[in-house]
Amino acid sequence: MEATDLLYVLDRQQPRRLRVIENLLRGRRTVSTLYWGQRYQLLPLLDADKHLDRGALMGPTKALVAEGLVTLDPEEDQLLLTSAGQQKLSVTYYRPQTSEDWLNLDLEAARQRLLLAVQVTSQYAHSTSRYYPLATDLATRRVIRSWFHRLKGPQLAAALATAMIHSWQQLPVQTAEVMTDLLTGYQHPGLTVDQVASDQQQTAWEIQLRQRDGVTQIARDAQQADHPLHALLHPLWRSPITRSAQATLYAVEQGGSLDQVAMQRHVKANTVKEHLLEAAILSPTGAFPFDQLLPAHVRADFAAVLNADIDSWQFAQLPEALRTRYDFFYFRLYAIWRGRGMTDDGVTDK
Amino acid sequence: MMESLTSSLQRVFGFSTFRTGQVEALTALEQGQDTLAILPTGAGKTLIYQLYGYRHAGCVLVISPLLSLMNDQVARMRVNGFRRSAAITSLTSYVERQEILRHLGDYQFLFLSPEMLAQPQMLAQIQQLQLSLLVIDEAHCIVQWGPDFRPEYLLLGAIRTKLHQPLTLMLTATAGKTTRHEIAKQLRTTPQVISESVNRPNIFLDVENVADEPEKQARLKSLVGQLQQPGVVYFSSKQQATDTALWLHQETGVRAAAYHAGLDSEDRFKIQQQFMAGQLDVICATSAFGMGIDKNNVRYVIHYHLPADLESYAQEIGRAGRDGNPSVAILLYAPGDEQLPLALGQSNRPDETTIQRYYAHPQQFSAEDPVIQLLAFYRQHGISEAAVTQMFTGRERERNRALAQMMAYARETHCLRERWLAAFDEQSPEHTVACCSPVNVPLDLTALNLKREQRATTAEPQREDWITRLQQLF
Numbered sequence: 001m002e003a004t005d006l007l008y009v010l011d012r013q014q015p016r017r018l019r020v021i022e023n024l025l026r027g028r029r030t031v032s033t034l035y036w037g038q039r040y041q042l043l044p045l046l047d048a049d050k051h052l053d054r055g056a057l058m059g060p061t062k063a064l065v066a067e068g069l070v071t072l073d074p075e076e077d078q079l080l081l082t083s084a085g086q087q088k089l090s091v092t093y094y095r096p097q098t099s100e101d102w103l104n105l106d107l108e109a110a111r112q113r114l115l116l117a118v119q120v121t122s123q124y125a126h127s128t129s130r131y132y133p134l135a136t137d138l139a140t141r142r143v144i145r146s147w148f149h150r151l152k153g154p155q156l157a158a159a160l161a162t163a164m165i166h167s168w169q170q171l172p173v174q175t176a177e178v179m180t181d182l183l184t185g186y187q188h189p190g191l192t193v194d195q196v197a198s199d200q201q202q203t204a205w206e207i208q209l210r211q212r213d214g215v216t217q218i219a220r221d222a223q224q225a226d227h228p229l230h231a232l233l234h235p236l237w238r239s240p241i242t243r244s245a246q247a248t249l250y251a252v253e254q255g256g257s258l259d260q261v262a263m264q265r266h267v268k269a270n271t272v273k274e275h276l277l278e279a280a281i282l283s284p285t286g287a288f289p290f291d292q293l294l295p296a297h298v299r300a301d302f303a304a305v306l307n308a309d310i311d312s313w314q315f316a317q318l319p320e321a322l323r324t325r326y327d328f329f330y331f332r333l334y335a336i337w338r339g340r341g342m343t344d345d346g347v348t349d350k
Numbered sequence: 351m352m353e354s355l356t357s358s359l360q361r362v363f364g365f366s367t368f369r370t371g372q373v374e375a376l377t378a379l380e381q382g383q384d385t386l387a388i389l390p391t392g393a394g395k396t397l398i399y400q401l402y403g404y405r406h407a408g409c410v411l412v413i414s415p416l417l418s419l420m421n422d423q424v425a426r427m428r429v430n431g432f433r434r435s436a437a438i439t440s441l442t443s444y445v446e447r448q449e450i451l452r453h454l455g456d457y458q459f460l461f462l463s464p465e466m467l468a469q470p471q472m473l474a475q476i477q478q479l480q481l482s483l484l485v486i487d488e489a490h491c492i493v494q495w496g497p498d499f500r501p502e503y504l505l506l507g508a509i510r511t512k513l514h515q516p517l518t519l520m521l522t523a524t525a526g527k528t529t530r531h532e533i534a535k536q537l538r539t540t541p542q543v544i545s546e547s548v549n550r551p552n553i554f555l556d557v558e559n560v561a562d563e564p565e566k567q568a569r570l571k572s573l574v575g576q577l578q579q580p581g582v583v584y585f586s587s588k589q590q591a592t593d594t595a596l597w598l599h600q601e602t603g604v605r606a607a608a609y610h611a612g613l614d615s616e617d618r619f620k621i622q623q624q625f626m627a628g629q630l631d632v633i634c635a636t637s638a639f640g641m642g643i644d645k646n647n648v649r650y651v652i653h654y655h656l657p658a659d660l661e662s663y664a665q666e667i668g669r670a671g672r673d674g675n676p677s678v679a680i681l682l683y684a685p686g687d688e689q690l691p692l693a694l695g696q697s698n699r700p701d702e703t704t705i706q707r708y709y710a711h712p713q714q715f716s717a718e719d720p721v722i723q724l725l726a727f728y729r730q731h732g733i734s735e736a737a738v739t740q741m742f743t744g745r746e747r748e749r750n751r752a753l754a755q756m757m758a759y760a761r762e763t764h765c766l767r768e769r770w771l772a773a774f775d776e777q778s779p780e781h782t783v784a785c786c787s788p789v790n791v792p793l794d795l796t797a798l799n800l801k802r803e804q805r806a807t808t809a810e811p812q813r814e815d816w817i818t819r820l821q822q823l824f
Contacts, residue, residue, distance in 0.1 A: 051614075115616075122823040132425050132623065135615040138446040157824035165817055173816070180816040185823040189623030192616070195607070198596070 001025070001049065003060035005205040008093060009042055010070060012086045014311060015078040016040050022057050025049040029242070031277045035332065038281050039311060039339060044099035046240070047108075048208070094206040097171055098216035103240035103282065111215045112140045113232045115184060118160070120148050122185025125157035134184055147232050159228045167218045171210075174200065178207055179214035240282045248275035253289055273329040280336045290342070294333050298326065302334045310339050352405065355380070362404050362431070369394050371546045376401060378542045379483070379519060386489070386520040386533060388545040391668030395521045396423075399485045400432060402519070403458055408482035411516075412461045413506065415491045416638065417441050420461045421615065422622075427459055437461035438472075451475060464502040467509060481516040486537065489520040490661055493532045501727045507538040515539075524548055524664040526774045548664055548774050552671045554678045554800075555766040555786035556793045557759070566654065566682050570594070573652060573680065575602045576795055578802045579631040581650035584657075584666055586690055588612045588636055594654070595634040604631040611638035637662065646673040649800060652680045658691040659752035660759060660773045678800055680793070683760045688753060695749045700725055702739055709735040762788050 010016055020036040027047035037043045061079065064070040069085035072078070116134050123131050133141070168176035178200060184190035193211070197204040222233040239246065251261040252272075262269045280288050301322060306313055315323070315331045355376050359365050368376075371389040375398045378385045389395050403410040414420050420437040427435035434457050436450045454460070454475055466472055486492070492503045510518065520533055520541060534541055560566040570583065585591040588610040595608040607621045607630050624630045626645055633639060651670045657663040663681075671677030700708070700721045708715055708725045715722045728738050755773055762769045766786035768778035779785075787793050795801040813819075 118823065125824045130429050132429060132619070135421055135425070135619055137443060138449060161821055161824045165820060168816070177816045180820050183820070183823060184620065184623075187627065188823060189620050189627055189629065192607075192620050194617070198599075 001052075001057060001060060001205050002203050003063040004093075005203050006057065006060045006064060007069060007081065007085055007088060009040070009045070010079050010081045010085070011040070012081045012083070014040065015073070015080045017077050018057055018061060018072075018079055019077055022052065022054070025052050026054075029278070031274050031281075031332075034278060034281045035336065038336070043281075044096070044102040046103060048102075048212070050108075094175075094202065094209050096209050096213050097175075098213045098220070101216050101220065102212060104237055105216060105219050106236040106238060107212060107215060109140070110219050110233055110236045111211065112136050113144060113236075114215055114218060114229065115182075116140060116144045117147065117229060117232060118164075119184045120144060121157050121160050122183075122188070124148075124152060126186040128186060131186075143232060150231070151228060156228065163221065163228055164218060167221045168214060171213055171217055175210040175213055178210045182211060241279050242275075245275035245278045248272055249279045249283075249288075252276065252293070277329065277332055277336065280333055285340065290333075290337050294330065294337055298330060299334060299337070301325070302331070306334075310335055355401070358401055358405055362401060363397065369397075371544055372398055374544045375519070378544065379517060380405075382517060384518045384520075384537075384539045384541040386522075386525075386530060386541040386543045386545075388522055388525050388530070388543070388548075390546060390548055390550065391523045391665065391672070393523075393546065395487075395523075396426070398521070399483060399519055400427070400430065400459075402483050403432070406482040408480040409455075409457055410459050410483045410485060411476065411479075411481055412459065412485040412487055413464055413467060414461050414487045415463070415500070416488075416611075417463055419638070420463070422618075423461055424459075432459055435459040435461070438466055439463050440465065455479065464500060464506060468502040468505050473509060473512065477513060481513060484510065484513065484516045484518045486518065486520045486533075488522060489533050490522040490525050490529055492536050493529050494659075494661065501724060504536065505731070507536050510537055510539075523668055524661045524774065526661070529661065547771075547776055549767070549771055549776065549778070550668065550671065551779070552674055552676055553667060554676065554784070554798055555667075555770065556678060556680045557762070557766060557787075557789045558680065558682055558793065559789050560682055560684050562684055566684050567594075567597075569682060570652065570654060571598065571601055573650075574598055574604055574632055576801055577678070578649040578800050579604070580625065580628070580633075580645070580648055581631070581652065582633045582635055582639065582648060582666075582669055583652045583654055584635055584637065584639075586636065586655040586694070590654070591634040591636055595632075598632060598634070605629065606632045606634060608634045609639040610636040637666065645669075647675070648672070648677065649675075650678045650680065652682065654682055656681070656683060656687040656691055656760065657756060658695060658749070660755050660770060661752075663756065663759070664770065664774075676799055678793075678795075678798060681760060683789070687760075688757055691753055691756075695746075695753070698724070699742055699746060702743075705735060705739050705742070709738075760789065763790050764788065 006021075009021055017036060020033055020040070021042065023030070023033040024037045024042060024046055025048050027050050029046070034043070034046075037046060058076075061070070061072060064085065065072050067084075069082055069088055071080050071082060112134075116136055119134055123129070168179055178196050181191045181196050181199070182193070191199070193204050193207045197207045200207070218229065219233045219236065221227055222229040223237070224230065241249070248261060248265060248267070248271075251264060252258070256264060258272050258276075259269055262272045265272070267275075276293065280290070305319060305322060313331075313335060315328050318331065353361075355368070355373060356366070359368060371387060371393055375385050375387040375389075379398075379402055387395060387398065399410050399412065412423075414423060414437075417439040420439050421441075424435045424437045436457050436459075438447055438450055438461070440463065442450070450457075455478075460479075462472070462476075467476065486506065491500070492506065510516070515538075518537060518539060518541070520537065522529075522533075525533065530543060558569065560569050574581070574583070583591075583594065585594065588608075591610055592608040595606040598604055598606045607624065609618065609621050609625075613621070621630070621633070625633055648670045651667045653663070653666070657666065667679035670679055698720060704721065705725065708722065709729065712726065712729060715725075717723060717726065725738065733741075759766060759769050759773075765778060765781040766788050768781065771778045783797075814822075
């Protein structure tokens with residue numbers, strides 16, 4: 001991420017923690033990262049830059065501060081856009097089209113499978129068998145090999161081209177251009193992200209966002225059983241909730257108390273709570289049993305003392321009586337519940 | 351009776367004649383002789399062990415230094431039809447490693463890093479294999495990197511003994527007398543030496559003095575703007591390689607890209623393939639670039655930074671002119687350039703006091719520090735404080751000697767080739783104007799026929815739309 005890109009994950013009103021943004025991009029899935037990622041509406045970027053070094057965003061941050069585009073608090077963590085920063089935001093900067101699906105797809109695996117499938121099919125279409133395959137992991141090579149042996153034939157190349165064109169026609173044309181440039185195939189080594197960025201005069205991060213759109217759109221269309229990439233991409237749709245958290249959630253839904261579930265699953269009581277918070281954040285709306293874990297009377301207790309500014313809430317500042325009755329877990333769960341736009345009187349915060 | 355080497359060559363590769371050095375090395379191996387083959391870049395060193403592996407049952411174990419390139423080596427083996435090839439490095443995922451280990455006995459070619467082979471469990475597995483040949487690729491690394499960078503290289507001799515002294519092939523493009531002697535000593539063998547001259551008569555040698563960094567940049571830009579393409583510019587820093595590629599593109603319009611070990615495998619793949627396909631005019635590279643790049647028509651190699659020794663320099667300029675056509679190797683030197691290799695050499699070297707203090711209280715030191723890791727390695731292998739101190743002192747002397755030799759090349763005023771070849775104990779042919787232009791002689795590209803014809807700048811052809819481009823792939 002360059003300084004320019006950082007502007008687009010910040011806000012004029014809501015101070016955002018640099019550490020949270022960094023951990024989100026690096027895929028550090030703590031409850032705190034997920035919670036704040038949701039508050040910042042940045043959750044789709046979870047895992048978006050696994051190789052980001054720790055502290056790598058500090059350089060761009062300092063550059064933005066020097067230009068007067070953001071402010072940084074004395075602890076060097078909370079960032080806020082200034083009005084100059086706000087004005088700097090450009091309408092031409094890329095806004096992703098498919099981000100609501102990003103958490104539900106193993107995007108990196110989908111990208112690798114798509115690229116290798118295209119290369120293998122392209123070389124096959126030109127009757128070449130001696131070429132350097134893209135370097136991918138063993139699992140990807142395996143699944144492509146078996147896919148290719150099942151589907152190879154005179155129709156494959158045309159079917160794949162048609163399917164890809166159909167998908168990318170649904171996206172901005174520049175995204176389709178970028179995706180085509182990134183592909184590797186017969187007599188076409190393909191461009192690197194940096195090369196495409198320089199050609200298109202965009203940042204490398206924007207190219208990555210476009211690539212996420214390009215891959216996600218194909219994965220969406222490949223949910224159709226007759227799509228040539230169905231067997232490769234369909235299995236990569238998944239719930240963003242870890243398997244372990246899903247199991248905890250299931251056990252709780254079966255009616256166990258938190259302590260019983262902890263015993264039954266051989267985990268600490270605190271782990272059960274973390275699993276449930278993760279599930280509360282990442283579950284689709286309506287799919288999490290808020291009413292069971294956070295009954296109306298508990299919500300009323302919190303509602304009586306908390307205002308509408310969720311981000312300003314602090315557990316330590318609750319009245320002592322409330323802190324004795326409910327631990328942090330309930331406080332956080334209530335914040336998630338409110339943050340997801342749910343209220344008892346049917347009026348949403350948003 | 352076994353088929354002749356030439357019949358095997360014909361059968362596997364479809365060639366009817368060997369290149370110089372290949373048949374001699376193969377013959378020595380066939381006679382059961384450990385062999386040190388010193389053959390210039392592009393001589394086809396890989397073919398030697400490929401063909402030996404093809405002719406003999408068992409596994410060819412290749413010890414290779416560059417983690418990032420080992421997977422490329424395996425890819426190349428597969429393209430050449432040797433499908434039962436695999437590499438295990440510290441970058442190999444756990445799942446993939448387990449998978450390879452389960453089928454270890456099935457591989458015909460196995461690539462390992464010295465660090466991987468030094469692990470006791472791995473070594474135990476390898477001991478179970480029937481090895482037809484042990485290959486030490488880029489064997490000069492034993493000397494260049496061993497003591498203060500990758501000490502596992504120094505275990506190779508002991509490991510070789512544990513593997514019951516398998517037939518061993520040591521490969522390198524450059525090794526003077528000292529290096530040859532050191533390789534043989536480390537591997538505890540007396541190999542037959544097959545060596546071809548390191549001289550590359552079609553590469554014109556040039557050294558140019560510049561006053562400072564800005565002047566060096568200006569000279570680089572001017573050279574890149576005039577020289578026949580493609581070319582390679584070597585740097586000591588990844589960042590500078592990256593920045594300069596961008597700058598050269600902006601300033602001169604050449605198609606430039608950076609290549610270094612920091613790139614991810616996809617970018618490395620694409621840039622290599624673009625270069626091979628003639629879609630790039632210049633690569634701005636670090637020393638990670640080169641091993642295994644089979645591109646014959648590189649017309650120039652420019653060194654922006656001073657290499658640490660003539661062996662590295664010879665390796666890197668060897669990428670030029672593999673097609674035998676006129677090419678040029680240019681070294682740009684600014685006063686003080688020797689400070690960089692000097693500092694790089696010092697950075698990983700503990701001084702006497704540190705060694706002393708570490709051996710007295712090893713637990714007081716942070717294991718994060720690479721210098722301490724190095725000392726810990728030696729201590730764990732039972733090497734005494736005195737021996738370690740002596741080794742590092744000797745190592746520093748050796749580095750300084752090598753750097754002084756490199757500097758002597760940079761300052762040479764009579765014949766660069768003579769200076770270069772002398773370092774490899776070779777006699778140079780009589781000096782002529784077609785040989786080199788030392789620091790006091792200006793470079794005349796026109797006379798060398800290496801000046802690029804300046805074509806009238808034609809507008810770039812209109813790019814076709816993405817749908818057409820996508821359809822062309824299939």
